[in-house]
Amino acid sequence: MRRGLAAGAALAAAGVVHSVPSLAPVVPPLGRALGVVLREEGLDGVALTFDDGPHPRGTPAVLELLREADAAATFFLAGEQVERRPALVAEIVAAGHRVELHCHRHRNQLRLTPGTLLDDAERARAAIEEAGGQAVADYRPPYGIFSASGLRAVRRRGWRPVLWSQWGRDWDADATATSIARRCTAAARAGDVILLHDADYYSAPDSWARTVAALPAILEALEARGLASRLLRRGGAETTVH
16 A cells, blocks of 8 residues: 555656646746746846747748848748748758757647657758758747756757747637737846747638737837847857758
């Protein structure tokens, strides 16, 4: 009986440890303690980031608005979407933006073994680097959820774990252009990493269109505060893939 209770307690404790990093997006002190990038301290602006693409309509629309505003952004891409539309990845890079690693399939990391997670990430990495000619340095997990073992696996692979400090909650069916812009900018300050989405594959239908509608107001509000949109920093030197 006691052995059974002890074993159950040990399993429960292991489950808690496994899931603790998943709280990083909503408990910033925990994220910082775990060494996850939530902000780019010292950045003389903010880092706009877009997840889940490339998307045949959302990505070109975002790129055009960024071009008009002379703004830079970082795109965390899904490998399965890259394999369908590699030319869009090349367009992102040609426009002066950065492409980084989100996933291949959009799955909750808590449900994956480290081996499965890395197999998924490596397939995405290969597709992103082949399409964009730009080496991957940063990794952001689907749903912003790290597991303890997943976080260790990502670090061992040499990728920087990145989340965000501001978000638009633009994936939600109830989001509007106004609510997205307000959420992104109300408390924005230099060094913030802002999360948006240029695709609706894993979120509410047509959510990308609301993001696109919000983006001019976001860029204008940031500019009014003297906050230019910058690329995320890289841990090492800029590299290309040949």
